Amino acid sequence: MQDKTAVTIQGLSHRYREQAEGESALADVDLAVRPGIITGLAGPDGAGKTTLMRIMAGLLKPSSGSVEVVGLDPIAQANELHLRVGYMPQKFGLYEDLTVMENLVLYADLRGVKNETRKAQFAQLLDFTDLHRFTGRLAGKLSGGMKQKLGLACTLIGTPELLLLDEPGVGVDPISRRELWRMVTSLAEDGMAVVWATAYLDEAELCNELCLMNQGRVIFSGPPAEQIARMRGRCVRVGNITENRRHFLRRALGDPDVVDGAIQGESVRVVLKEGVATLPERLIANEPDAQVAAVEPRLEDAFIDLVGGGPDGRSVLAETMPEARLPEGVDANSVISAHELTRRFGDFIATDHVSFDVKRGEIFGLLGPNGAGKSTTFRMLCGLLTPTSGTAQVMGIDLKRSAGEARQKLGYMAQKFSLYGNLGVEQNLLFFSGIYGLRGSARTRKVKQMMDSFDLTRYRRTQAGELPLGFKQRLSLACALMHEPPLLFLDEPTSGVDPVTRREFWTHINALVDKGVTVMVTTHFMDEAEYCDRIALIYRGRMIAAGPPDALKRQVADDDLPDPTFEDAFIRLIQRDDAARQQAGEAAA
Template sequence: MQGYEDAVVAGELLMTFAGSSKKVPPVRAVDGLNLRIRAGELTALVGPDGAGKTTFLRLIAGLYVPTSGTLTVLGTDVIAHPQAVQDRISYMPQRFGLYEDLSIQENLELYADLHGVPQETRRERFARLLAITDLARFSSRPAGKLSGGMKQKLGLACTLVRSPDLLLLDEPSVGVDPLSRRDLWQIIDQLVKEEALSVIISTAYMDEAERCSQVNIMYQGKILAQGTPAELTEKARNLTREVAPPPGMKARTLQAALLEKTDRVADAVPKGDTVRFICRPDIKPIDAGDLPDGARMQTREPDLEDAFMLTLHQAQQRDHSAAAGMVRTDMVSAQRHDTVAGDPVIVVRDLVRQFGDFTAVASTSFDVRRGEIFGLLGPNGAGKTTTFRMLCGLLPATSGQLEVAGLNLRTARAQARTRIGYVSQKFALYGNLTVEDNLTFFGGAYGLYGKKLRTQIRTVIDQFELTAGAKSDELPGGFKQRLAMAAALLHEPEIVFLDEPTSGIDPLARRAFWYTIGELANKGITIIITTHFMEEAEYCDRIAIQDAGKMLALGTPRNVRAQAGTEYAADMNSAFIAIVEQARAAGTRRQS
């Protein structure tokens, strides 16, 4: 990148998309954006769904032509000469197109052909990419048989079959577990250091943004703030607190109470056995008198996520409008229950599922009680989704006992399905249908009709603040997740299964989503959830960690963190990695 002071320079950049009808005005995905991104650095774009991050990356890549403004990439006007820029960059979109019937090696060869990589340079380049991604051992394995984390690493390797001057990554770690996410970042860090590669990355993880030299917070197509992680973090200085709930109160219950104080609290989130929150600036801060008796509060050091949430909160206050993902406090139930009691509504004993010679789930046992939030965690390929599908009656067990809502899934699978709601990883919304039409369709599938169906549709549209006439394929990611949840709750199920429901949505939308989940549990609905965001495990009453189909840990978040060892007990992400790696190391020793 020698010779270029800036990798990207944008001036008054505007990108509009036409509305779906004459009644829908054009959408400004990028709105008068001004930005300089330095060469030779790792730069992050963060922001809520619909902020314009993906659109901006596609403009940089020359895939979109802006409505107006200027955009220079690597010293070249990308509007006038898109191919000249595309010859020097590599771009990995959110859904990178691997050819699943081809092997790892064949995918690399195919992308090298597409990019015109000379044969004489391929051998060395492929060897390096396979080494840093740790895929050399699996080079003959079809891409379709790789875990989610391995697919992401192969996607990155295919993106880098040529050595670019600029690498664009659009949320590369979405949908992968903490171990795979750690591996991806080791690869990115190595490339930046060894090849002086310029990288622009959009991410929903604030801990990833903290690794970057520069961070840009986007909102409604504009840059709200930019600077180093340390510079941005200072925005939250003296505004951050940590409070331990009184004995008998769950952290998520205290969090919900703090979020209701919207005039004084910008954000609140469970962390370990406490709740971390941000006071609004220029307002009398929360003091002991505002907290439940027995709660203990102290100040804490801010981090980048604090600054991100505070910046967005201030922008929304200026706009006098609620952004996608904000919480409606008027829908909060007045009474909260902090005890989970009664007989189990899910009973799993010695559950086994085999696919030929492969054992996806091996002798798993656990119970889940009514009104409990139960988290099922594990690396990609651990058996979580297979367990989910068996619990929902979508997949028969090979052996073992499985009861849901008092019904044996071996003998009453169809009857049990009428009492559960299910949101899959890739919820099948019908993009050409409106929100109301989607709900009507799914309501019919659950056996609802007539006045009952119309009443339930109005209820969930109000509850999740959806627009009945909006086309579902035009909804931001956070609102698509709301619609998915609304469809799953139409028939008022006793148990709701959520398979990675927050994958790919921003911290703001995740807060609101978990707020809703907590309210459902307060009303006695049982929640079973998988997630790759380890901080979300803190919302759960109990969690289980699986790997290779086996149960590694089961208990409250505090108990599971303690199992990992004292050096990991403060952080669920570190505890998760430690538990999985310790189990794998023990298994390797037994085999040897």
């Protein structure tokens, strides 16, 4: 295998029956996957990544073109192929009511791995994934990162020659993602061929070879460094801005010389169009102290440039929304309030005496690794879970006493798609508007407004469960905003969606905040955390750090890392807490 190509695809096209005439899921795709490296498949939702993965796994017959996988025809020789290829789909089939070990046994049975070979592989995989301590735990009780590790272990049973991973980093915190990447890199270095599909361009940047896709076509094939180099000199960071940074970003995105932009803590990162040498003077004409500095380009910059740029900064949604007003008597400095908030599950403390306040018109980020307690804290603050002790209030309402009343006044977008999958888009909007008390012409008007704002009209009769992921997220946000709430809870709202769709979401969120809406958000995208005004970092149930993103970055900066990213800050703050706990334990002993 070392001297061969693990996958050879030429002229591959595929069209699903339900697609309109002239549309296709894949169009004239060429791809070569070599052993010993990680080949990335990157692109937005609906680009064709999963279809291509399923064809390589022998689960889908292409409409046309030639496919050879580990020297086999994936359809004609499917049985042999399935023994030599490991495939981990987006929704990996772990049995949540089976333990870690029972899942491993099941997959060993399915792949015909027996006796001493089985024992040796189990020992190796448990050591490789560090799951030794959890063999008796139900898979459903594992954190997101541990589930992905178990999924990888099950996929590796039988020692496949080719490993197909379809978005393994979705919903996984930065520490777990780095660990997952480290494990897969070691497999590639040992000679395995790996295909890693992702919508996360920072993951794609780490691949040895990259196949960048959009609308079923390959728009670039080669080392990621080629695309990054193409953007050099076109990326700048604008700091020391006196204007509201969200307003500055909106102006920048609407400028004809700008292709993309994003908030980066107290600064704004701007990507210039090809041929534009410097930031347009008009953007900083009223900012005499603005500091403009060149920054290193990223693969995400190149991708957004290739697809014609991101959103223009205008939110049609926010333009149709009224100014958010708090109920009379509510303190604008304490729209959300947690005081010594604690939640126990038996002897386990999921949230441990957490305290903070969130102001009106503020984006407050609740961050932490998988299993750290942030989701428990989040669910208590939106009235879905009762605190064991301490207080949780939203808009002056005590969530211990009146959780139902509070839920009627806030908007909530769940981490997992929670709408009715067998209802159409319009039916979901009608249902949720009814729950929030909208009736008659006001209801009809609001449903139409949401479909127009989120470009959902073409899907009005499509079942929600059949929507592309990006449109599922749009529908979820639309349903959460039907009653124009002054407070919005977003639980990983952009998990798994592509960079352009993420930009669209944050354009809406930033504009809603300008209307006075207060936002609490959880996310595993560390660059997304930069949009927050303040962040609380939750770890082992405790709040270990809090403050604006740049202040947290400054806490970890040193001579070795003078300009840390927020991901660097996230990881270092957690490592620092682990070290402090270890020292305290040693001192107590």
